[in-house]
Amino acid sequence: MDLAYAAEWANLLIRWLHVITGIAWIGASFYFIALDNSLERPKDGDPLVRGEQWSLHGGGFYYKKKFVSAPPAMPEKLHWFKWEAYWTWISGFSLFALIYWGQASTYLVDPDVLDLPVWAAILLSLVMIVAGWVAYDRLCKSKLGESEGKLLAAGFGFLVVVTLIATHLFSGRGAFLLVGVITGTIMVANVAMAIIPGQRKMVAAIAAGREPDPAWGAVGKQRSVHNTYLTLPVVFLMLSPHYPMLYQHHLNWLVLLILAVAGALVRQFFVLRHSGRSNWALPAGGAVAIALLVVLLLPRPDARLAGVAVPTLTEAHAIVATHCVQCHAARPTFEGIASAPKGVVLETPAQLRRWAASVRQQVQTEAMPPGNITEITEEERLKIIAWVAAGAR
Ligand code: HEC
Structure with a gap:
């Protein structure tokens, strides 16, 4: 069987599993936070x-x-919550490896950011995932962990550093997703390495007729609260590959941070609301942050277009035929691409007209061609933009 075809199926099935286990995990997690409050x-x-x-x-x-702390006697049957989290990570990490490592030159490396060899990009991203957890875990266990406010400040500083590193090493899209993977890994590791071991100790103590140490439950609570604030930012990062206007922006690191903060503020609002307090300043802050981004990302009339002659449909299609149809064809010739990505086929001038608006969006943000693998020139980009701007005729 053709490898690209098999990869497409793996992509679908793993993604399906990932979304379902993610819903089960986050659903249970939201439920228990709300219950607690x-x-x-x-x-x-x-x-x-x-x-x-x-x-x-x-x-x-x-x-x-x-x-x-604990019931007077151990119940016969005790339901644990962990496999939802573990499977979310297993499926998510597999999907990341399949796409961002399997096709690293398309998705992870952007020579305009840094011309990394594929092996180095893969290695660096792996190191960042492992180091991210180790650094975070140390931070929580350090002196800073004793004060919620200080830990919050340190945690945000940590996110800023990770984001700056990722966006200066990898493609915008790869960087956003990697920050999502690092954060998601921290969340699952919180379950596997802090919350569940604490719970095991609690259960063992009760079974042995001893009083469980309240510190075990407190660690679980601390990490579980962190997970709740990270949820909205992580879900945003997982969706971000659909939005080149965000990850392709030259200030993409700032875009990522603003949206992460907006997500955490909105989550904080709901956490408080469950305990009967509604602090509307929180979602208002989130809305202001997003409004700020809307303005920051507003497309400006491109001064470079002034001197560009609007090409004819045939001329515009010739550019696409050179730089896009390797992948965007009914039968792509580009290795590793099994079928036209997102169903976007650009083989005929009529097809180019049909997709004109998306083509402009992808070409303008420089999301396409991925990593500029087919080496489209600045001049050719401007011609495509000018052609669509003039009505795509
Ligand atoms: C190396 C293969 C490749 C080349 C070359 C390429 N694309 Fe793509 N294109 C893709 C892939 C893969 C996706 C799907 C990305 C994703 O998964 O979000 C895509 C998606 C798109 C989309 C849909 C975006 C969306 O999310 O709706 C458009 C439009 C597009 N490409 C236009 C172009 C144009 C225009 C060119 C040439 C300037 C081009 N592509 C060159 C691989 C390619």
Whole structure:
């Protein structure tokens, strides 16, 4: 079987799995944060119980209790939440490897940013993923970890550094996704290396009739809170490959940081809201940040277009035929591409007209050709832009 064809199937099936496990994980995580924040004092005054909640879902009444540290006796059956997180990472990492390492010269390396050999780009991205977790974990365990405010400041500083490094090493698209992978890895490692081990110790202590150390639960809580704030930024980063206007911008690192902060602010609003406090300044801050970006990214009339003669359809198509149809054909000739990407076929002038608006967007942001692999010139780009701007005729 053709390798590119097999890769296309792997891409679909792994992505499907990734989205589903991600929904299961984040859904459960949102649910428990909301539950925790909306608990009420137990009506019967049970000193072992921190809070309780009545709820209604799917036609049934539910009654939940959270214990201060542990129940008096171990229940026979205890449900753990971990495989959702683990499978989200396993599928996500596989997808990253399949696309960004498997086709690194297309997706990860951009010679206009840095002309890295493929092996170096792969190695550097792997080092960043591992080092990201190690550095974050150290930060949480250091003195800074004792103060939430200081840890928050340090965590943001850490994100700034990682973003600056990634956007100066890799293609915009690769950098955005890699920052997403680093953050997502931290979230899953929080589950695997901090939350679950703490819970195992708690369960073992209770089984042995000892009082569990409250510090184990506190670490779990700290990491679980971090995960909640990272969720919206990570989901944005995972969606970002659809938006070259963001990752291709020359200040793409700033764009990434602004959207990450906007996401965290919105999440903070919902966390507070579950405990009955609504701080509207938070989503307002997020909205202002996004409005700022809308202005920052506003397409300006391109002064370079002034001297460009509008080409005819035949001339415009000749450029596309030279630089795009290797991939954008019913039967692509470019190695590793099995079918026309996103269904965009540009083999005939009529097809070019059909896709004119997207073609302009991709050519203007320099998202296409990927990593300028077919070496389109500045002059040719301007001709395409001028042709679409003049009505694509
Ligand atoms: C090396 C192969 C390759 C070349 C050459 C190439 N493209 Fe693409 N193109 C792709 C891939 C892969 C995607 C899908 C990207 C993704 O997964 O988001 C794509 C996507 C697109 C899209 C759809 C974007 C979207 O998300 O809706 C357009 C439009 C496009 N390319 C236009 C062009 C134009 C115009 C050229 C030539 C100037 C070009 N491409 C050259 C591989 C290529």
